[in-house]
Amino acid sequence: MTPDTLQLLFSDKQIEQRIRELAGQISADYHGRHLVIVGVLKGCFVFLADIIRSLDLDLTIDFVKVASYGACRESSGVSTLEKDLGTDIRGRDVLIVEDIVDTGETLAHLIEELQKRSPSSVRVCALLNKQARRRAAVAVDYVGFEVDDVFVVGCGLDFDERYRGLPGIYALPDETV
Numbered sequence: 159m160t161p162d163t164l165q166l167l168f169s170d171k172q173i174e175q176r177i178r179e180l181a182g183q184i185s186a187d188y189h190g191r192h193l194v195i196v197g198v199l200k201g202c203f204v205f206l207a208d209i210i211r212s213l214d215l216d217l218t219i220d221f222v223k224v225a226s227y228g229a230c231r232e233s234s235g236v237s238t239l240e241k242d243l244g245t246d247i248r249g250r251d252v253l254i255v256e257d258i259v260d261t262g263e264t265l266a267h268l269i270e271e272l273q274k275r276s277p278s279s280v281r282v283c284a285l286l287n288k289q290a291r292r293r294a295a296v297a298v299d300y301v302g303f304e305v306d307d308v309f310v311v312g313c314g315l316d317f318d319e320r321y322r323g324l325p326g327i328y329a330l331p332d333e334t335v
């Protein structure tokens with residue numbers, strides 16, 4: 159059930175529509191190529207499951223786990239690869255799939271790590287982009303929605319492991335935490 163205190167930012171219908179648009183763009187950009195999708199756990203799992211089913215491409219799907227906010231609202235700023243890929247990405251086209259890019263530090267660390275493995279290309283697709291808090295200069299090639307500097311939950315995003323299953327995307331009021 160959706161707690162009354164959450165403020166709806168994007169409905170499940172809006173998200174579904176935007177994901178279809180993004181998938182169309184990605185399918186056109188990678189037409190005829192095999193794409194390695196790298197999901198960043200945990201938050202990516204809802205968005206990733208939705209977008210791969212709309213991609214008209216030959217895909218390999220793998221996951222990494224980088225860092226965790228836990229019960230704290232601020233990123234630690236330190237990222238460690240807790241779970242690595244099982245896929246060799248040398249010479250492959252890689253698309254990183256994120257639920258949100260916030261400070262960009264998780265992504266910057268991950269891209270640096272993946273580039274060491276000599277992929278043919280690395281691009282990023284994120285459901286949400288929070289430009290206001292960016293600290294690391296990272297390019298997000300495919301963005302679902304831009305969001306302001308508010309704490310967002312739903313569609314894979316959590317606060318203290320809650321709300322990941324909400325079908326829409328919601329802002330968490332400041333007084334909640």
Ligand code: PRP
Pocket residue numbers: 198199200201202224225226227228233256257258259260261262263264265315316
């Ligand atoms: C979130 C999100 C990104 C990262 C973005 O993950 O999924 O991976 O934070 O933050 P940044 O741009 O400031 O680095 P989180 O650490 O909350 O873990 P989770 O995906 O398991 O919820």
